[in-house]
Amino acid sequence: MALLEIRDLTKHFGGIIAVDHCTFSVEEGSITSLIGPNGAGKTTAFNLITGTISRDSGSIHFDGRDITSAPPHRIARRGISRTFQITRALGDMTVLENLAVHAHGRGLMSLLGPSVRAEEREKAMSLLEFLGIEQLANEKAATLSYGQRKLLELGAVLMSEPRIVMLDEPAGGVNPALLETIVERILELNKQGITFLIVEHNMELVMSISDPVIVMASGAVIAEGHPEKVQSDPAVLEAYLGGPGE
Ligand SMILES: Nc1ncnc2c1ncn2[C@@H]1O[C@H](COP(=O)(O)OP(=O)(O)OP(=O)(O)O)[C@@H](O)[C@H]1O
Ligand SMILES: [Mg+2]
Incomplete structure (x- = not known):
């Protein structure tokens, strides 16, 4: 179908x-x-x-x-x-925070700043590992290379389990x-x-x-x-x- x-x-x-x-x-x-x-x-x-x-x-x-x-x-x-x-990665936020704002059902929470909840952190970290960029978790997105940002974007879309x-x-x-x-x-x-x-x-x-x-x-x-x-x-x-x- x-x-x-x-x-x-x-x-x-x-x-x-x-x-x-x-x-x-x-x-x-x-x-x-x-x-x-x-x-x-x-x-x-x-x-x-x-x-x-x-x-x-x-x-x-x-x-x-x-x-x-x-x-x-x-x-x-x-x-x-x-x-x-x-x-569209948000340069001022870390890689981990960029993923967290894409978590499912986060809604209004994301307006309250980039604090990351434990389960989101875990999910984001496992996605970063899957993508091979876990060492970048705490870097500001702005410091990433273009290709690394593409990986970050892929990680971000996966946070909502599409x-x-x-x-x-x-x-x-x-x-x-x-x-x-x-x-x-x-x-x-x-x-x-x-x-x-x-x-x-x-x-x-x-x-x-x-x-x-x-x-x-x-x-x-x-x-x-x-x-x-x-x-x-x-x-x-x-x-x-x-x-x-x-
Ligand atoms: N917001 C907009 N306002 C006016 N015209 C637009 C707008 N968005 C797209 N267009 C026009 O619509 C047509 C299709 O654009 P679109 O960006 O969808 O093409 P594309 O296939 O993605 O091209 P590319 O491979 O270059 O990214 C183009 O003529 C473009 O100039
Ligand atoms: Mg296009």
């Missing part, structure tokens, strides 16, 4: 159609990639799914429920968690060694049952870890399927060659 189902989703910004009658679904247990040239509408689709912007028309179902008009916190509570194309993790360009700007760690962790988490929807421009990464691959161009899906099939699809080649480019 599809865990996430996007039907006929449309979003305009003024005169621009960012997402244009977009339809696709993400199967439970899959690592699905969403690719497409710059400006194809991928991040906008993420924003619509997580409820941070509202759609003009179309619907979004998660686990059989209509979440089209649900507010972001309710969507998150259902088990949808995401990272951002530009990392069913689907949506990653917006996890490989962007990350050095090859850290990228390998990120990929390994994604595969391990997927084995544990977490579904992934990944937006990424690194084609080697996309083609090696995901199935299926969904290709968007000008707001709509133009191809989807096994990575090899999509890679040789003439419509896909044309979208990349004829589009605005990297």
